[in-house]
Amino acid sequence: xxxxxxxxxxxxxxxxxxxxxxxxxxxxxxxxxxxxxxxxxxxxxxxxxxxxxxxxxxxxxxxxx
Numbered sequence: 001x002x003x004x005x006x007x008x009x010x011x012x013x014x015x016x017x018x019x020x021x022x023x024x025x026x027x028x029x030x031x032x033x034x035x036x037x038x039x040x041x042x043x044x045x046x047x048x049x050x051x052x053x054x055x056x057x058x059x060x061x062x063x064x065x
Contacts, residue, residue: 005064005065009065015057016061019053019057020057024046024047025046
């Protein structure tokens with residue numbers, strides 16, 4: 001695609017951080033700044049879902065690298 005592998009891996013790592021923050025509800029106005037968005041989600045422990053999503057992003061990063 002013409003994108004250096006290192007840049008693609010970095011972009012996926014940023015998406016991983018953003019996605020896991022939204023899933024685990026660890027995003028805060030202080031961390032998000034002007035781009036902070038609060039989404040309505042079900043309450044509960046989502047640590048297993050966060051770990052699963054993170055593992056998928058890790059697979060993509062290792063495949064690109």
